[in-house]
Amino acid sequence: VVLGMIGLGAKSGYEIKQMVQISIRFFWTISQAQIYPSLRRLEGAGLLASHADPRNKRRPRTFTLTPAGSEALRTWLIRDQPMPFELRDIAMVKLFFADGIDPAHAHSLLAAVRHRSHAQVAALQAIAPTADELAAQTGKDHPQLTLQMGIAYHQAMIHLCDAFEHSHGGTAKGKPTKAHNPPPTV
Amino acid sequence: VVLGMIGLGAKSGYEIKQMVQISIRFFWTISQAQIYPSLRRLEGAGLLASHADPRNKRRPRTFTLTPAGSEALRTWLIRDQPMPFELRDIAMVKLFFADGIDPAHAHSLLAAVRHRSHAQVAALQAIAPTADELAAQTGKDHPQLTLQMGIAYHQAMIHLCDAFEHSHGGTAKGKPTKAHNPPPTV
DNA sequence: TTGCCCATGTAACCAGTTACATGATTCA
DNA sequence: TGAATCATGTAACTGGTTACATGGGCAA
Numbered sequence: 001v002v003l004g005m006i007g008l009g010a011k012s013g014y015e016i017k018q019m020v021q022i023s024i025r026f027f028w029t030i031s032q033a034q035i036y037p038s039l040r041r042l043e044g045a046g047l048l049a050s051h052a053d054p055r056n057k058r059r060p061r062t063f064t065l066t067p068a069g070s071e072a073l074r075t076w077l078i079r080d081q082p083m084p085f086e087l088r089d090i091a092m093v094k095l096f097f098a099d100g101i102d103p104a105h106a107h108s109l110l111a112a113v114r115h116r117s118h119a120q121v122a123a124l125q126a127i128a129p130t131a132d133e134l135a136a137q138t139g140k141d142h143p144q145l146t147l148q149m150g151i152a153y154h155q156a157m158i159h160l161c162d163a164f165e166h167s168h169g170g171t172a173k174g175k176p177t178k179a180h181n182p183p184p185t186v
Numbered sequence: 187v188v189l190g191m192i193g194l195g196a197k198s199g200y201e202i203k204q205m206v207q208i209s210i211r212f213f214w215t216i217s218q219a220q221i222y223p224s225l226r227r228l229e230g231a232g233l234l235a236s237h238a239d240p241r242n243k244r245r246p247r248t249f250t251l252t253p254a255g256s257e258a259l260r261t262w263l264i265r266d267q268p269m270p271f272e273l274r275d276i277a278m279v280k281l282f283f284a285d286g287i288d289p290a291h292a293h294s295l296l297a298a299v300r301h302r303s304h305a306q307v308a309a310l311q312a313i314a315p316t317a318d319e320l321a322a323q324t325g326k327d328h329p330q331l332t333l334q335m336g337i338a339y340h341q342a343m344i345h346l347c348d349a350f351e352h353s354h355g356g357t358a359k360g361k362p363t364k365a366h367n368p369p370p371t372v
Numbered sequence: 373t374t375g376c377c378c379a380t381g382t383a384a385c386c387a388g389t390t391a392c393a394t395g396a397t398t399c400a
Numbered sequence: 401t402g403a404a405t406c407a408t409g410t411a412a413c414t415g416g417t418t419a420c421a422t423g424g425g426c427a428a
Contacts (some may be wrong), residue, residue: 004283008231014379027278031417036381043245059424060379077284083277091269092213092332097190099326105264106328116269140285142292145350146278149206151341156338164331200407217389222409245396246407 001030002038003047003065003073012060013039022127023143026120026150047072065122091116107165114161117154124151187216188224189233189251189259198246199225208313209329212306212336226248233258277302293351300347305338310337 001024005016013035020030042048047069050061065073091113098106124147135141187210191202199221206216206263228234235256236247251259277299283294321327 001279004279007283007286012379013381016209024279024282027273027275027366029272029274029416032380033382033414033418036379060207073283074287077280077287077295080298083275083298084273084281085277085302085306086215087213088215088272089213089269090267091271092335093187093190093210094263094269095328096210096332097193097259098328099324100190100193101260101263109263110268112269116271120271138285142281142284149278149346150345152342153339156342157335160331160335160338180371198407199409215388218408219390219410222387222407 001028002035002042003069003076006048006063007065007070007073011062011064014060022130024146026124027146042069103168107168110161110165114158117157117161120154121151121158124154187214188221188228189255189262192234192249192251192261193256197248197250200246208316210332212310213332228255289354293354296347296351300344303343303347306340307337307344310340 001020002016005019008019010016010019013032016035017030017032019171039048039050040073043063048063049066050060050063071158089126091109095113098109101109119185128151129142129145131144135144187208188202191205194205195204196202201217202221203216203218204216225234225236229236229249233252234249235252236249238247277295280295284295284324287295314330314333314337317330317333321330
């Protein structure tokens with residue numbers, strides 16, 4: 001990820017963090033505390049070159065890919081390696097066990113899940129213009145693809161929440177509707 | 187998860203592991219090495235009671251929920267807590283950066299992702315009968331819901347892979363088609 | 373001159389994993 | 401009697417996090 005983001009134009013650790021935040025955070029996160037040690041390791045391995053601004057020491061060191069770094073990134077990308085799919089979602093765990101609680105609470109759990117997916121869709125759609133712009137200007141359209149995958153996932157979740165609710169008596173009259181609920185924590 | 191699985195009828199650590207494997211492993215995993223210490227901790231906290239078979243020491247100790255354990259599970263399920271969505275998917279990371287590699291390799295990466303989702307859908311559909319049976323016999327249908335969510339996710343991935351490929355020249359003739367590729371590692 | 377954002381760095385911790393070790397039971 | 405499966409247990413590691421610390425530049 002670090003090499004990839006520098007390949008896409010990130011120059012400092014700080015910018016890497018930001019780019020992750022507005023691009024791949026839906027399916028990959030990286031904490032700031034990992035980035036700086038990684039940069040040093042990659043530089044030590046000859047995959048990155050840093051150019052410190054001599055006028056001051058604290059301003060962002062700018063990193064660029066060395067030829068070896070470009071090559072390492074490329075070979076990693078094309079490598080046919082196992083790609084395990086790892087999802088950890090407490091919401092789904094709770095939903096799975098939700099037959100053990102009363103229908104009212106199960107209903108608001110479902111509402112919380114739906115609400116969360118709504119929020120995720122909104123957050124992802126907010127960065128869509130950036131991806132579209134990138135595609136229009138440079139032809140790089142894979143970021144659009146991964147973004148759409150994120151959106152599609154949460155739209156599917158919302159759809160299934162709705163379908164499940166309808167199959168359970170439609171307007172649950174014994175229950176406060178979601179509109180009156182305090183917004184569930186996400 | 188441990189309390190929940192025992193609530194659903196798992197009696198031993200071994201059975202918990204198995205139940206996770208055939209139910210929630212799509213969105214939550216738990217390694218065997220965690221389970222036994224957890225069981226002891228939960229028993230120490232008075233949430234579980236164990237009944238060792240006196241005739242031999244190695245046979246599965248059977249655990250049951252104490253009233254306090256039932257209550258703890260229930261309050262956890264209805265608790266309005268943050269439910270962060272955590273996905274880590276190397277495949278999506280590679281796809282995101284795939285504009286940096288040549289179209290042929292990008293294409294086979296896409297094929298690998300599609301193939302993986304196909305496999306996931308198949309694996310999930312294989313356990314659908316179990317969930318259906320549970321719903322028919324006991325009325326517990328939330329496991330069906332979470333299962334469908336897993337399936338829907340991967341179907342959406344497959345759909346987007348196809349759409350993306352079509353938008354990129356349809357039958358990529360410069361490329362071996364997926365049918366001729368060795369099955370990509372997953 | 374205060375406060376906020378940019379930017380880097382690190383110590384301490386921790387959840388969870390891999391790998392290994394062991395023993396009982398069942399079945400061919 | 402040997403292999404496979406059921407079943408439990410633990411040591412060692414590790415990838416990653418939180419929290420804290422620092423310091424420069426800029427704008428009100």
